[in-house]
Amino acid sequence: MYKPLVKVHLWSGLRSLVGQEVVEVRATNVAQMLNALEKEHPALSDAIDAGVSVSIDGKIYAYGLTEAVDETKEIYLLQRIKGG
Amino acid sequence: MAFDEKTEGFNVVGTRPDRPDGIDKVTGRASYGADASKAGMLHGAILRSPHAHAVIKSINLDKALALKGVKGVVTRADFAEGLTGENWNVLENVMAGEKALYDGHAVAAVAATSQLIARDALKLIEVDYEPIPHVTDVDKAMQPDAPVIREGQASKAVPAGMHPNVVDYHESGHGDVEAGFAEADLVMERTFTTEATHQGYIEPHACLATLGGDGRGELWCCTQGHWNVQKICAALVGIEQSALRVTASEIGGGFGGKTAVFIEPVALALSRKTNRPVKIAMPRADVFKATGPTASTSMDVKIGLKKDGTMTAAWGEFRSQGGAFPGSPFSFTAMCAFAPYALENVKQIGYDVMTNRPKQAAYRAPGSPMAAFAVESLLDEMCNQMGLDPLEVRLKNASKQGTKASFGPTWDRIGLVECLEAAKEHSHYAAPVPEGAGRGISCGFWFNHGGETSVTLAMSEDGTAQLMLGTPDIGGSRASMAMMAAEELGIPYEHVRATVADTATLGYNEVSHGSRVTYASGLATIEAARDTVKKLCARAAAKWGIDEDAVVWRDGCAVPSGPNAGDFDPLPIGQICRKMGATGGPIVGHYEATPEGAGVSFAVHIVDATVDRETGATSVDRYTVIQDAGKAIHPDYVEGQYQGGAAQGIGWALNEEYIYGEDGRLQNAGFLDYRIPVASDLPMIDTVIVEVPNPGHPYGVRGVGETSICPPLAAIANAVSNAAGVRMKDLPMRPSRILDALDG
Amino acid sequence: MIQVSTTINGDEHQFVCDPRETLLDVLRDRLGLTGAKEGCGTGDCGACTVEIGGRPVCSCLMLGAEAEGKEITTVEGIADGEDLHPLQVNFIKHAALQCGICTPGILVATKALLEENPNPTETEVRYWLAGNLCRCTGYDKIIRAVMETAAEMRENA
Numbered sequence: 001m002y003k004p005l006v007k008v009h010l011w012s013g014l015r016s017l018v019g020q021e022v023v024e025v026r027a028t029n030v031a032q033m034l035n036a037l038e039k040e041h042p043a044l045s046d047a048i049d050a051g052v053s054v055s056i057d058g059k060i061y062a063y064g065l066t067e068a069v070d071e072t073k074e075i076y077l078l079q080r081i082k083g084g
Numbered sequence: 085m086a087f088d089e090k091t092e093g094f095n096v097v098g099t100r101p102d103r104p105d106g107i108d109k110v111t112g113r114a115s116y117g118a119d120a121s122k123a124g125m126l127h128g129a130i131l132r133s134p135h136a137h138a139v140i141k142s143i144n145l146d147k148a149l150a151l152k153g154v155k156g157v158v159t160r161a162d163f164a165e166g167l168t169g170e171n172w173n174v175l176e177n178v179m180a181g182e183k184a185l186y187d188g189h190a191v192a193a194v195a196a197t198s199q200l201i202a203r204d205a206l207k208l209i210e211v212d213y214e215p216i217p218h219v220t221d222v223d224k225a226m227q228p229d230a231p232v233i234r235e236g237q238a239s240k241a242v243p244a245g246m247h248p249n250v251v252d253y254h255e256s257g258h259g260d261v262e263a264g265f266a267e268a269d270l271v272m273e274r275t276f277t278t279e280a281t282h283q284g285y286i287e288p289h290a291c292l293a294t295l296g297g298d299g300r301g302e303l304w305c306c307t308q309g310h311w312n313v314q315k316i317c318a319a320l321v322g323i324e325q326s327a328l329r330v331t332a333s334e335i336g337g338g339f340g341g342k343t344a345v346f347i348e349p350v351a352l353a354l355s356r357k358t359n360r361p362v363k364i365a366m367p368r369a370d371v372f373k374a375t376g377p378t379a380s381t382s383m384d385v386k387i388g389l390k391k392d393g394t395m396t397a398a399w400g401e402f403r404s405q406g407g408a409f410p411g412s413p414f415s416f417t418a419m420c421a422f423a424p425y426a427l428e429n430v431k432q433i434g435y436d437v438m439t440n441r442p443k444q445a446a447y448r449a450p451g452s453p454m455a456a457f458a459v460e461s462l463l464d465e466m467c468n469q470m471g472l473d474p475l476e477v478r479l480k481n482a483s484k485q486g487t488k489a490s491f492g493p494t495w496d497r498i499g500l501v502e503c504l505e506a507a508k509e510h511s512h513y514a515a516p517v518p519e520g521a522g523r524g525i526s527c528g529f530w531f532n533h534g535g536e537t538s539v540t541l542a543m544s545e546d547g548t549a550q551l552m553l554g555t556p557d558i559g560g561s562r563a564s565m566a567m568m569a570a571e572e573l574g575i576p577y578e579h580v581r582a583t584v585a586d587t588a589t590l591g592y593n594e595v596s597h598g599s600r601v602t603y604a605s606g607l608a609t610i611e612a613a614r615d616t617v618k619k620l621c622a623r624a625a626a627k628w629g630i631d632e633d634a635v636v637w638r639d640g641c642a643v644p645s646g647p648n649a650g651d652f653d654p655l656p657i658g659q660i661c662r663k664m665g666a667t668g669g670p671i672v673g674h675y676e677a678t679p680e681g682a683g684v685s686f687a688v689h690i691v692d693a694t695v696d697r698e699t700g701a702t703s704v705d706r707y708t709v710i711q712d713a714g715k716a717i718h719p720d721y722v723e724g725q726y727q728g729g730a731a732q733g734i735g736w737a738l739n740e741e742y743i744y745g746e747d748g749r750l751q752n753a754g755f756l757d758y759r760i761p762v763a764s765d766l767p768m769i770d771t772v773i774v775e776v777p778n779p780g781h782p783y784g785v786r787g788v789g790e791t792s793i794c795p796p797l798a799a800i801a802n803a804v805s806n807a808a809g810v811r812m813k814d815l816p817m818r819p820s821r822i823l824d825a826l827d828g
Numbered sequence: 829m830i831q832v833s834t835t836i837n838g839d840e841h842q843f844v845c846d847p848r849e850t851l852l853d854v855l856r857d858r859l860g861l862t863g864a865k866e867g868c869g870t871g872d873c874g875a876c877t878v879e880i881g882g883r884p885v886c887s888c889l890m891l892g893a894e895a896e897g898k899e900i901t902t903v904e905g906i907a908d909g910e911d912l913h914p915l916q917v918n919f920i921k922h923a924a925l926q927c928g929i930c931t932p933g934i935l936v937a938t939k940a941l942l943e944e945n946p947n948p949t950e951t952e953v954r955y956w957l958a959g960n961l962c963r964c965t966g967y968d969k970i971i972r973a974v975m976e977t978a979a980e981m982r983e984n985a
Binding site: 106109112115116199365755 | 863870872875915919921955957963965
């Protein structure tokens with residue numbers, strides 16, 4: 001199955017772990033994207049396991065593993081958003 | 085589920101009906117955490133460390149157990165072993181292991197036939213402590229010679245060479261801040277500090293637990309989220325999650341502090357040990373010493389500004405201590421700091437630091453108010469120096485749809501500009517600053533949250549509805565949920581009974597936090613009601629012998645539409661429900677999901693304050709809150725959130741603080757010395773509800789509970805600084821600090 | 829143990845208590861009147877306020893034994909059967925409570941205020957209630973509900 005090449009922006013605390021600001025992986029949804037990130041960049045595992053939110057075109061998803069992603073979308077990893 | 089663009093034509097939404105729990109709460113019959121009891125119930129009490137940091141060499145329980153009326157004692161050995169991650173952290177906080185990590189850390193607990201005997205028994209427990217060096221200040225805890233709280237806690241993100249107390253690191257931003265500063269006409273850098281404050285809910289934590297040797301239990305407690313309590317308690321006492329049924333009592337305030345567990349696993353362990361129900365109600369001093377205050381911070385902020393008011397760059401370093409465990413909201417502090425501004429060059433750094441203080445808990449927009457204090461204070465000082473209007477500068481640089489957030493993403497529809505415009509037009513801002521007073525303004529930002537949500541709506545035979553929710557009602561949410569259900573069903577608000585269900589009767593619900601309830605439970609309520617309406621329409625269609633799609637729902641009735649329009653009289657909800665048993669069975673709608681469209685929100689506060697130059701006391705003379713609610717379901721309770729957040733922020737700014745002695749012990753563990761605002765401290769708090777619909781909710785709702793506490797720290801600091809003529813950079817601005825500042 | 833006879837909300841009560849037990853403990857644990865709340869146990873928050881002889885008193889600062897022969901009104905005694913006191917009506921109508929834990933104490937204290945001073949200024953209300961902490965509302969809607977009630981009661985007097 002074709003998977004689009006997704007551009008994932010890392011928060012800069014993660015950038016030093018992989019040496020890049022933007023990482024490209026093939027995925028059609030957030031779950032695949034996170035799996036691919038962990039597989040291709042094991043240094044990101046701890047941060048992803050600790051919990052991340054994902055911003056897709058400006059909308060922040062705290063869980064959203066089934067949300068669709070593709071090459072046209074602006075995607076940022078963020079530390080997991082919670083609240084009081 | 086997307087925004088319906090339904091912003092008008094509501095029948096119920098936007099009105100101000102009486103809350104359904106009103107009579108219970110004004111007559112004293114509402115049942116809170118400490119109000120339940122059971123036959124044969126014992127009372128629990130918890131022994132706490134008097135040391136900031138000490139090795140626990142031994143605990144002798146013999147004398148306590150010999151006291152008449154004592155039925156059991158528990159220590160760490162009575163809890164699950166082999167826990168990892170956050171479960172281990174929570175257990176370590178609930179009951180100390182090898183070391184006491186802060187003044188107030190639990191070390192043992194007793195169950196006895198009365199509260200007095202239980203407290204007497206605590207005095208008979210002999211603990212052999214070996215005190216060791218401690219640290220309670222965030223900056224000192226990062227120094228090379230600081231005592232180590234616990235080795236090996238740092239995440240991989242922490243730069244090499246830092247002290248082991250630095251356990252996490254955040255860095256984000258974009259552009260080139262140095263180049264940005266070079267373009268500025270004025271670059272200013274300042275250091276700010278804030279002290280830890282407590283959520284200060286008036287109801288202390290309380291619970292009533294029953295746990296048998298078969299691992300089945302019941303727990304009644306005041307909490308913001310009983311499924312979370314179920315999950316954590318099951319792990320900590322080593323039972324299955326579903327074996328523990330947790331019922332949320334009425335809750336006497338939480339503000340984030342009741343998202344965590346403290347006494348519940350202890351009561352369960354005592355109940356298992358004694359085979360009796362055990363109630364624990366925390367004394368107020370324990371609430372201060374051992375439940376979560378918020379983080380204290382130390383922050384460096386630098387901004388570049390052009391003469392025309394354009395911000396060219398911003399940089400900040402935010403150091404945050406969250407007690408003897410990882411988990412301070414340092415990354416939110418960093419991410420929220422510059423969120424109100426569209427900046428080409430921005431960078432924020434955050435450090436999470438451990439100290440010998442209680443484990444911090446969430447407090448209303450965790451981390452954000454401190455950041456706003458630093459950034460908005462510096463901006464105010466720079467506007468003053470350059471002769472610029474602080475509101476115009478904020479408008480000129482305001483984040484809006486399409487601009488890039490300081491932490492990365494491009495903003496969707498947001499309402500900061502609308503809030504600033506409303507502030508500009510408000511009579512408060514238009515009025516001249518009163519003689520002798522100072523005026524302060526500030527913006528504030530919070531993300532808001534969605535989270536796992538499950539709602540069930542069951543119809544009764546008379547056409548009324550029972551709405552089952554899983555998010556404890558902290559500030560009137562049963563009213564707003566019932567309103568949304570009534571709106572969709574087309575029935576009167578009074579015909580919907582909203583109840584917070586226990587963990588055994590509804591699917592999982594995340595905690596009432598993150599300003600998520602009106603958004604997420606509201607969305608789930610609307611969807612559950614729409615599911616119900618679909619089933620109601622199907623019954624009408626079957627009765628009429630027409631296609632289900634040819635029936636619409638209007639004003640509480642099924643109505644034939646399309647080719648069948650006018651063929652049959654509208655069928656009211658009561659008539660459909662009366663026959664439901666014979667037409668296919670009970671009619672129940674439900675919705676389970678993790679809604680992800682929580683819209684972020686912004687607020688702008690305006691304050692006039694005066695300072696007494698002889699006593700250093702501050703008087704808050706006029707206060708206005710302007711905030712984007714997306715859509716206000718019950719405006720009274722939206723205003724209430726705005727006013728309550730402002731009042732808590734005023735306390736944080738002026739009086740509230742955790743004061744630690746040289747011995748590392750908390751010196752003000754009571755409401756007399758930890759002074760929250762009282763009625764005579766405050767003016768009326770004016771509110772403006774701005775409504776810029778959230779695209780992620782059918783009616784456009786954004787969360788409102790948290791953003792209201794983000795601007796007050798800075799707004800008050802700006803007003804006080806402008807009134808006093810000196811810049812206040814450390815909170816709280818207690819009278820002694822103001823006098824010191826005035827003395828130069 | 830001490831034997832005590834007292835009148836609460838117009839009803840006679842007898843109870844025995846430990847000499848160290850507070851009136852609040854007795855009300856809540858021995859008599860099942862849980863309307864008065866323990867917010868601090870040190871007289872700082874006012875959630876346990878009851879009325880004794882026309883004066884608001886923190887029941888956590890009074891011993892159970894001291895209730896002997898007293899006439900005590902708690903939040904449970906404010907309404908007249910199904911008829912709520914105007915303060916109770918207006919607290920609901922004006923959304924003067926969020927979590928509601930401080931409400932019993934504030935209602936008892938305010939009822940005593942209006943009996944002593946039917947026409948208080950906003951400042952007088954604020955100072956009278958300075959011993960009753962509320963963490964949810966910022967007091968705004970509480971003050972409005974009290975002022976509205978005072979005006980209503982004057983009109984109907």
